[in-house]
Amino acid sequence: MTLLRRPGPWIGLLLVLLAATAPGWLGAYYLGVLSTAYYFGVFAMSWDLLFGFAGEVNFGPTFMIGTGAYAAGLMNNAGFGIPLCIAGGAAAAVVGGLILALPALRLRGPYFGLVTLVAVLLLLDCIVIFAGVTGGEIGMMVPSILSVSAVTNYWYAFGFLAISAVILFGLSRSSLGLILQATGQDRIGAAALGFNVTKHKLAAFCISALFSGVAGAMITFYEGIASVDTVVSLALTVQIVIAVVFGGRRTIVGAIIGGIFLILFNELLRPLGQLNSLVVSGIALVVIIFFPDGALGWMFHSRDES
Numbered sequence: 042m043t044l045l046r047r048p049g050p051w052i053g054l055l056l057v058l059l060a061a062t063a064p065g066w067l068g069a070y071y072l073g074v075l076s077t078a079y080y081f082g083v084f085a086m087s088w089d090l091l092f093g094f095a096g097e098v099n100f101g102p103t104f105m106i107g108t109g110a111y112a113a114g115l116m117n118n119a120g121f122g123i124p125l126c127i128a129g130g131a132a133a134a135v136v137g138g139l140i141l142a143l144p145a146l147r148l149r150g151p152y153f154g155l156v157t158l159v160a161v162l163l164l165l166d167c168i169v170i171f172a173g174v175t176g177g178e179i180g181m182m183v184p185s186i187l188s189v190s191a192v193t194n195y196w197y198a199f200g201f202l203a204i205s206a207v208i209l210f211g212l213s214r215s216s217l218g219l220i221l222q223a224t225g226q227d228r229i230g231a232a233a234l235g236f237n238v239t240k241h242k243l244a245a246f247c248i249s250a251l252f253s254g255v256a257g258a259m260i261t262f263y264e265g266i267a268s269v270d271t272v273v274s275l276a277l278t279v280q281i282v283i284a285v286v287f288g289g290r291r292t293i294v295g296a297i298i299g300g301i302f303l304i305l306f307n308e309l310l311r312p313l314g315q316l317n318s319l320v321v322s323g324i325a326l327v328v329i330i331f332f333p334d335g336a337l338g339w340m341f342h343s344r345d346e347s
Contacts, residue, residue: 056298060199069191076191076198076263078304083205083256084277085284085296087249090209093291094218095245096225097146101157102253102281104141107164107273109134109254111175114267117183126185127258134254135247142246146239165273180268187262194263201259202297205252210293212248221245222291283325289335299335 063075088102113130117123145156168175175181188194212218224231224238232238261267271277280303288299303321310317328335 057203064192064195072191072195074304074308075301076195077260078301079198079202080256080260080263081280081284081304082202082297082300083252084281085288085300086205086209086293087252087256088281089285089290089293089296090213090221091245091249093285093293093296094213094221094225095242096221096228097242097246098151098154099157099249100154100278101141101161102249103273103275103278104157104160104164105134105138105250105253106257106277107161107168107267107269108137108257110257110261110267110272111168111181112254113258114181114183114261115174117185117262118181123185123187123262126262127255130258130261131251131254134250134257138246138250139243142243146242146246161273161275161278165269168269168273176266176268178269180266180271182266183261185262186265187259197259198263201256205256206293206297209248209252213291213293217241217244283321285335287325287328287335292335295335 060075064072067075084102084106087105088099091097091099109130112133113126116126116129121129141157141160145153148156169177172178187197220231220236220241223234224236224241228238257267257272260271264271281300284299284303285296286299287302288297289295306321306324307317310320313320
């Protein structure tokens with residue numbers, strides 16, 4: 042009953058109802074914007090599991106997103122069907138995540154973040170160097186797409202977001218999530234209690250890579266192209282960080298809200314041109330300074346105080 046007195050569940054229910062009925066009152070263009078926002082929400086949730094819970098400052102979420110996207114695109118160009126390509130993209134992202142995490146998790150402090158950042162730069166270089174296969178900076182077209190129907194694409198994106206949210210939220214409240222929170226807050230203390238810190242952080246990295254890879258593959262088949270700007274760029278990394286901070290780190294649900302809000306806000310400010318990024322960055326800076334727990338954290342904190 043205490044949970045029902047909080048605003049969070051009711052706001053969440055309202056948002057779910059609005060999303061579930063959106064095809065009935067929104068046009069194809071705005072359904073397309075929301076579809077992109079939903080995939081971005083999965084990007085943010087995946088990053089929040091590693092940063093918010095495990096406490097690892099990962100500057101390379103797009104390494105796993107891009108690996109999944111380009112692997113799926115290459116498989117599709119080789120003649121494989123979409124389901125197999127998405128599975129292959131997810132597997133490639135997990136393998137890439139493991140290759141990155143095994144040496145990176147041995148490092149402490151800013152060095153972990155620097156390694157993940159360099160991994161993104163290496164992926165960008167590989168895409169440019171092998172432009173004959175990857176399409177380079179222009180992007181790699183894929184022969185297959187999820188659907189030509191905006192409504193069908195919307196349901197693919199919404200269904201994937203809903204399933205991902207349920208799984209990741211459940212994991213965040215499981216023993217794995219609790220151990221990750223403990224290791225993120227006090228690594229030495231968690232190790233002293235007998236927890237295998239590296240093993241649990243590696244598990245979080247693999248889970249994050251899995252969902253990032255699937256989301257990267259699905260957005261490739263939604264847009265019909267795997268491009269640097271869509272799935273690899275450092276600008277996308279910054280947007281993911283802003284989304285999680287704005288929504289509230291260590292909440293999973295807050296990452297969804299932050300991700301969707303950021304995409305919709307960018308769309309609303311599109312007429313401003315270059316000022317768009319300035320306004321969004323300014324809002325993010327205000328949130329970080331005055332509301333470090335994010336919008337969702339501030340909401341619950343205010344409710345508890347009252």
